[in-house]
Each structure stands twice: as structure tokens, then as C-alpha cells.
Amino acid sequence: MSKAPFLAGVILSLAGAGVIMEAMRLPVIPGQTYGPGLFPTVIGIGLLVFGAVYALNARRPTEPAIVPEAEWAAPDAEEGSAPERPFYGALAWLIAGLAGTILLWETAGFVLLMSVVLMVFMILLGVRLWLAGLVAVASTIMVYAIFIRILTVPLPSGLLAPLGL
Amino acid sequence: MQTLLEAFGLIADPQVVVTVLLASIFGLFVGAIPGLTATMATALLVPMTFFMDPLSSIAAIVACTATAITAGDIPGCLLRIPGTPASAAYTDETFMMTKKGLGAQALGSSLVSSVIGGLFGAVVLMVAAPSLARVALNFSSFEYFWLACIGLSCAALVSASGLVAGLLSLLIGLLIACVGMDVISGSPRFTFGSVQLMGGVSFVPAMIGMFAISELLDSLLNGTARQRFAKPQKITGIFHGILPLISKYRRNVARGSIIGTIIGILPGAGGDIAAWITYTTARRFSKEPQKFGTGHPEGVIEAGAANNAGLSGAWVPALVFGVPGDAVTAIAVGVLFMKGINPGPRLFETQGAMLYAVFMIFLIANIALLPIGWFAIRAASKILSVPRPQLMAVLLLFCIVGSFAINNTVFDIGVMLVFGVLAFALSKAGIPIAPIILGIVLGPLLEQNFLTSMTIADGSVIAFFERPIAGILGVFVLLLWSIPLVSAILQLFRLMFATKPVKLTG
Structure with a gap:
């Protein structure tokens, strides 16, 4: 069940690491503290950390989501007529x-x-x-x-x- | 007065009138068919708006979304399948009403309350936006930086799938916004040597991919792609006895309109969330809460007003600050940028007449909901009997043509495909899609204003709090960020205390 979130978390976390590495290669503008690499680095760190958190959360049996998300999920699939096989x-x-x-x-x-x-x-x-x-x-x-x-x-x-x- | 007259002249243009009419019919169709959302309707509409003047394109988006959200109530009521996510909050309630033979009352009350809510939101927009714009004229990069922060934070905080999922989604959007030439230094980022990516990821194909292609993939995998909807019963006399009902629950209409508008104005939260929240408040303040869930119109009226009010409210930050309030306005802001119009307070000075024309379109589109909604309910069984495979095929055709038509390049069809698969995979993993667009739209705003501010302040962080409004906004952002932090710490405490007894007994 929680395989997809776990995988997604891992992939995003790895992608975050890749983004950081790529961001380090961006040029630094002389005389300026913050160059074009700053935002990608911040985003990369965010992906790295929260991707890992997401993957870890997915492995835990209890989902910490707060909102009644079950009611949001695929309305078509929930109701009535038997769902057909995937195409x-x-x-x-x-x-x-x-x-x-x-x-x-x-x-x-x-x-x-x-x-x-x-x-x-x-x-x-x-x-x-x-x-x-x-x-x-x-x-x-x-x-x-x-x-x-x-x-x-x-x-x-x-x-x-x-x-x- | 002069501007008002000019605005009247602008909307009297036959092109605008025809556009509003066609967009309403399109929205009605898309909203009434489950699986096609108002956001998808907007994304598919954008390639068309490319060939219109700015006013017509905004008018098309406004009219299309208002009807889509309202028409979304119809299949919810008749088949217990919400047509758009915004109707999901009260789908069960309206379906119970239909079961009790009150289908006409359910649809009629949600339609009339939608119109009132939408009008209320539009009036707030007309009054609040110009005065807010006057304040915003003095905003510098510091204030805009904080506004972008608020927009992004709200988008993550109110995400229905949890904070971490919302954050991840936002970060993906921000990362996508980074692709292309950096605005400050001009150095290419994440282009992988591709010339096509130098200008950044094209916005519209990405939208179409994320909201239409991913939806197609999803229905194929769920096996719902061929499913026919049950033939709904014919509903007549929806306006019969509606006025007494609405006036009986006028408190709900008022509360739904007000809360809906406020949630709409809040960047990052839109009609979907407004509907959930107001359905809950309706129950909490009701004299007969036990009747909720059994086919009681009170919650339907309140939430029905709220989702349409939220739709109008979301345009306030979008037009005044260029910080969109929800996914639809995020697309609209993108459209305006493509047309060379930068949403923001200056717009109220330079394009006053056009903005008033947009406001009038809001009023007209919401009033037009009454006849259009009536027609939609009458035609519901016809609309719902459209065979799905053919519908999906035509949808696919429009996705492809629409993606191509923006820049006339095949590369964009590839962008559409990649984003479709990406969004599909993410939603399967429980990560919401809407924050991605906010990230894409707000990313450049955030980065540019941060770097400009840093250059002005010579690297001092204190400067971000020195100007009065910037200070207030900054503190507000810090408070917003502290909410999940505090709750996480509390949770940690609870966990620590909860695990101790287990250790003792074990």
C-alpha cells in the first residue's frame, strides 16, 4: 500500500542530492553574495530532507495526515458499479x-x-x-x-x- | 465614472460576449462530467485564450470556472460522484436528498447559493482590490518577497494530503521554475544543454499535462475509462420553493459567502478547501446537527456559497499582488504574463478600465449561472450519457493541439507528456499537484525579490523586517512556519510520554 509513497520519497530525496550537486556547478557572480546557485541549492536541500521524511513516514503504519483525505480520493472508483480492469x-x-x-x-x-x-x-x-x-x-x-x-x-x-x- | 463607462464599452464588445457564452458552456460540460475538473478546463482553455485579447481571455477563464464549479454539483447530487473536487464536501448530502426525492431542492439550493456566494465574492473583489492596490503601490521587493512566502506557505499548510506531501509538491514546482536562464545573471540552469529549455519549461503544456493527461492515465489505470454512468433521473422544478428555503438559511448563505471569500483571498487555498471548511462550520453552528448526512440542505447551501465565493476571492491577491490564490488563478496569472500584462498594483493605474471590465464579467458570469445552471440540470442526463472512450479521445486531441499551439513546437507535446506522467506518478504516491503550479508561478517572484532585496540591504537580514508592512508580513510568515514546528514538537512530547509506559510493562 505505502510502497508508492516510499519510492517517491526516496526518488525525490535522491533528486534533491542531484540538484544540489548541479547547483554547486553554477557560476558565482563576483561581488555578490548570492548567485544563481542559491535557490536551486535551497530547493535541493528541501527535496533531500522532506523526500527522506516522506519515505520514512510511508514506512510507518500510522499516516500523520490531518485532513479527511480519504474522502478526496478517486471519486469514480469508490462508488457503485464494479470497477473494470485496468486498460x-x-x-x-x-x-x-x-x-x-x-x-x-x-x-x-x-x-x-x-x-x-x-x-x-x-x-x-x-x-x-x-x-x-x-x-x-x-x-x-x-x-x-x-x-x-x-x-x-x-x-x-x-x-x-x-x-x- | 469615466473608467466605468470605458469598462462598459469594453464588455459590450461582441467578442467578449461570445467568449463568455462559449466558455460557460464549455465549463458546464467539463464540470458536469466527473473526472474533468475546473482546473483542467482552465488549462485546456488557455491555448484558445492565446488568440484572444487579454480581457476576453480573463473573461473566458472566469466564466468557465464559475460554471464548472457549479455544474460539478450535478453528478454529485444525481450519482454520488462529484463533478469537480469542490463539490466533494457535500456530495453525500445532496445524494441523500435525491434519494429522499428532494433532488430538485438540492440542486436548486446549491445553484442559488452558488450564485449568491459568487456575487458576494465578486463584490468584495471590486471593493477590496482597488484599495489594496493603493496600499500595494508602495510595496518594495521586501514586501513582495514576504507575500510570495505567504503564498507558498499557505499552499503547503492547507494541502489536504499533509504538510510534507504539500511541501514536496511545492519544491518540485520551485525547481521547475528554476529551469532556464537565470533572470539575474543569465546563466542557464538545469537545461541539460537543450536550447528549447533555455526559456524555461513552457507553462501551458506543463499545465495540460498535469491536469488533463495525468487524469486520462488515471482513468485508464482505474478501469473507469469505459464505465458508463448510471442514467440519472430527470429533475424538474428546481426553483420551486427555493427562495423561502434560502431565506430560512440566510445565515448559512452569509457565513458561507464570507468564509469562502476569505479562504479564497488567502493565497494558496481555493474553493475546494472553502467547501470542506464551511460544510464543517455549518454543522457546528447548526441547530439540528444530527440531520447532517441524512439529506439536509443546510450544509449544502453554506458550502455551495463558499466554493463560488472562494473562486472570486482568489482573484484578489492574483490581481493586486500577482500572487495567485489557487490553481486556477495561478494559470490566469501565467496567461496575463504571456500577454505582457504584469498583474500587480500598477495594473490598477494603467489598465483601470480593463480591470473594471473584468469585475463586471464576474458579476455577469455569476448572474448567468442561474439560467446556465438551470439548463445544465435539465440536460444532465444527456451530458452524463456521453460515451467516455470517445470523450477521452477528443480530450487527448485537444491536449495535443493545445500544447503545440502555444509555441508551435513539437517539443511542447513532449513537455506535456513528461508532466502528465510525472503528475500521475506523484498523485499515485499521495503528493498533491496543485501546489506545483503555485511553485512554478511564485518561484521567479520569490527568487527575484529575494536577490533584489539582498542587494539593496547589502546582505543584511534585518532589512527584511525594517519597513513597517514588510515587518508585519515577515512576522506573519514566521508565525505560519512555527505552526507545524510547534505541533511537531508537541507530537514528539506525546510520543515520548506514550512510549514510556510501554517500556515499563514490557
């Missing part, structure tokens, strides 16, 4: 799709790229093929038109450029 496929696709989007942005173009990413995303969530395709293509073209024409954002046309999109 690992869609999750992996979302991240892979975004990474692919970044890589192929200019070459493949906005409409093609987004249509594919969104369609597969919806299919992985159980939407029927034709509906997923329709929603993906229609919404992508609509957004493309709005951003290109009205807001003049240079979204790339990519492979579909010959179609005059």
Missing part, C-alpha cells in the same frame, strides 16, 4: 502514441497521425471499429480546420499535403 493496452498505446506523434509530427502530418492514434486508442477501449474510425477522422479534421483557418496555427499537413488539406 493497460490503451495506457501503453497512449504513451507510445504520444511519443510517435512527437517523432512523426512533420513527416506524417497532423490529420493522418491523430486519426490513427485516436482510432486505435478508442478501439482498445472497446469502441466498434467503424465508430472509432468515424469519430477519430471527423474530430481530427474539424480541429485541423479550426486551428489552421481560424487560429492560424501551422499544423503540419505531412503526407496528406498533396490532397490540399
Whole structure:
């Protein structure tokens, strides 16, 4: 249960140490007591200390939180209808799709790229093929038109450029 | 008077009117759908505001958040799932009312009290902000340093997940603010040789990642991504018998509005926290506290007024000092900076007409809540029956386009992805996200004013307390910091005394 907080605390604490080291390498401005390294150093120390405290707290069985935080937690998960299984496929696709989007942005173009990413995303969530395709293509073209024409954002046309999109 | 007339002229602009209307509808939709929060709505709205003039963009944010917070009550009441975190405090109560057949009364009373609370907060904003700004004109870097400290301290102190988690979140935000060229010396910090990072982490993609992408990831992992909401019953006649009810509980409306506004003004605390606190005060001062939790409107009315009042109140420090009161105003301050407008007391001199126009937008947006809220409740079953996978796909599309459109670079889509995953991991580890934005916005303010002050004072710490207002603010900050320290010491004492008997018996 408290594995995630413990890990997060450790990672943040280590990151704090890294920040301090990096901050020490920042130049000192002659004639001034405090240079650009001061704030990163303070932040690094804070992360180092409080990350450790957080990790230690997580290992203790009693959580010292004061506020009724249980009531804040994921409202969807709490109530009623049985929660479904995690959608690992869609999750992996979302991240892979975004990474692919970044890589192929200019070459493949906005409409093609987004249509594919969104369609597969919806299919992985159980939407029927034709509906997923329709929603993906229609919404992508609509957004493309709005951003290109009205807001003049240079979204790339990519492979579909010959179609005059 | 001249400025007032000018302000009227500004809001009569059709662009502003259409923007307010569209933003309200957007806010209504986002607020009514569980899992989409008012902050997320604001983050997604920002790329659009980039193409508007400053007044329209602020108007869009104001209208969108006011409707989102109010519409958030609807699924809470009908399905026991709060639409936004600000409604979570009284979700159970309104759901019990619906079960008792009082659904119309629950929604009607929360809507009307929301409008009153929002208007009260807006009036306080109109009165307090200009006079505070006159005082703030004399502020130097010392006062601003302390104000930034107060904002950051409050954000950590009132964090619902505990002080340490709040502090960690703040520190992450401050660290992110450090990335890029240092403002004083111009030396690059934490850029890892990347030219794209020289100008710092782009704010909007980071916001979209933290509030929208992380939410998408979360719903995929929770398995709620495909879940359909139960078909809610149709609610009609929400304004029937509401006025007598509100006047019966006018004390609650008044208290909710006042406390909500004050909590909103406090930097770092917003409508969510106001709703929790006022729901508790309503119960404490009630003549019939035993009825709470069984479907009693008293707490709903008080907290409903408070979260909307808090929303307006949060703009006071944001506009007067540039120190945002909550996550939404933090984004708004960021938007103003991007538009070359620096929030602060000078704004009241140079842009007086625009500020009065913003105030009027507050009044209009809150009054418009009545018809919009009525419409939202009528259309609730339609809105809630939107299929989730398709909704999430469209949301993803807007996240990507929005992140790209700010600077027209693909790099920002990467920023969005990284921050989405980061925020998702942090929230899984129990670390709240909202303080991160406050850290990002307040970081530069804190650092610049500290370094400027140190240069002026020639390294003497005493100077931070020498000016009267700076002295008061400084002592206040020290008191704030001593609260957790004292309580930690007390806890330590208690632990020491608690462990002794165990040792004796063992």
C-alpha cells in the first residue's frame, strides 16, 4: 500500500542530492553574495530532507495526515458499479502514441497521425471499429480546420499535403 | 465614472460576449462530467485564450470556472460522484436528498447559493482590490518577497494530503521554475544543454499535462475509462420553493459567502478547501446537527456559497499582488504574463478600465449561472450519457493541439507528456499537484525579490523586517512556519510520554 509513497520519497530525496550537486556547478557572480546557485541549492536541500521524511513516514503504519483525505480520493472508483480492469493496452498505446506523434509530427502530418492514434486508442477501449474510425477522422479534421483557418496555427499537413488539406 | 463607462464599452464588445457564452458552456460540460475538473478546463482553455485579447481571455477563464464549479454539483447530487473536487464536501448530502426525492431542492439550493456566494465574492473583489492596490503601490521587493512566502506557505499548510506531501509538491514546482536562464545573471540552469529549455519549461503544456493527461492515465489505470454512468433521473422544478428555503438559511448563505471569500483571498487555498471548511462550520453552528448526512440542505447551501465565493476571492491577491490564490488563478496569472500584462498594483493605474471590465464579467458570469445552471440540470442526463472512450479521445486531441499551439513546437507535446506522467506518478504516491503550479508561478517572484532585496540591504537580514508592512508580513510568515514546528514538537512530547509506559510493562 505505502510502497508508492516510499519510492517517491526516496526518488525525490535522491533528486534533491542531484540538484544540489548541479547547483554547486553554477557560476558565482563576483561581488555578490548570492548567485544563481542559491535557490536551486535551497530547493535541493528541501527535496533531500522532506523526500527522506516522506519515505520514512510511508514506512510507518500510522499516516500523520490531518485532513479527511480519504474522502478526496478517486471519486469514480469508490462508488457503485464494479470497477473494470485496468486498460493497460490503451495506457501503453497512449504513451507510445504520444511519443510517435512527437517523432512523426512533420513527416506524417497532423490529420493522418491523430486519426490513427485516436482510432486505435478508442478501439482498445472497446469502441466498434467503424465508430472509432468515424469519430477519430471527423474530430481530427474539424480541429485541423479550426486551428489552421481560424487560429492560424501551422499544423503540419505531412503526407496528406498533396490532397490540399 | 469615466473608467466605468470605458469598462462598459469594453464588455459590450461582441467578442467578449461570445467568449463568455462559449466558455460557460464549455465549463458546464467539463464540470458536469466527473473526472474533468475546473482546473483542467482552465488549462485546456488557455491555448484558445492565446488568440484572444487579454480581457476576453480573463473573461473566458472566469466564466468557465464559475460554471464548472457549479455544474460539478450535478453528478454529485444525481450519482454520488462529484463533478469537480469542490463539490466533494457535500456530495453525500445532496445524494441523500435525491434519494429522499428532494433532488430538485438540492440542486436548486446549491445553484442559488452558488450564485449568491459568487456575487458576494465578486463584490468584495471590486471593493477590496482597488484599495489594496493603493496600499500595494508602495510595496518594495521586501514586501513582495514576504507575500510570495505567504503564498507558498499557505499552499503547503492547507494541502489536504499533509504538510510534507504539500511541501514536496511545492519544491518540485520551485525547481521547475528554476529551469532556464537565470533572470539575474543569465546563466542557464538545469537545461541539460537543450536550447528549447533555455526559456524555461513552457507553462501551458506543463499545465495540460498535469491536469488533463495525468487524469486520462488515471482513468485508464482505474478501469473507469469505459464505465458508463448510471442514467440519472430527470429533475424538474428546481426553483420551486427555493427562495423561502434560502431565506430560512440566510445565515448559512452569509457565513458561507464570507468564509469562502476569505479562504479564497488567502493565497494558496481555493474553493475546494472553502467547501470542506464551511460544510464543517455549518454543522457546528447548526441547530439540528444530527440531520447532517441524512439529506439536509443546510450544509449544502453554506458550502455551495463558499466554493463560488472562494473562486472570486482568489482573484484578489492574483490581481493586486500577482500572487495567485489557487490553481486556477495561478494559470490566469501565467496567461496575463504571456500577454505582457504584469498583474500587480500598477495594473490598477494603467489598465483601470480593463480591470473594471473584468469585475463586471464576474458579476455577469455569476448572474448567468442561474439560467446556465438551470439548463445544465435539465440536460444532465444527456451530458452524463456521453460515451467516455470517445470523450477521452477528443480530450487527448485537444491536449495535443493545445500544447503545440502555444509555441508551435513539437517539443511542447513532449513537455506535456513528461508532466502528465510525472503528475500521475506523484498523485499515485499521495503528493498533491496543485501546489506545483503555485511553485512554478511564485518561484521567479520569490527568487527575484529575494536577490533584489539582498542587494539593496547589502546582505543584511534585518532589512527584511525594517519597513513597517514588510515587518508585519515577515512576522506573519514566521508565525505560519512555527505552526507545524510547534505541533511537531508537541507530537514528539506525546510520543515520548506514550512510549514510556510501554517500556515499563514490557
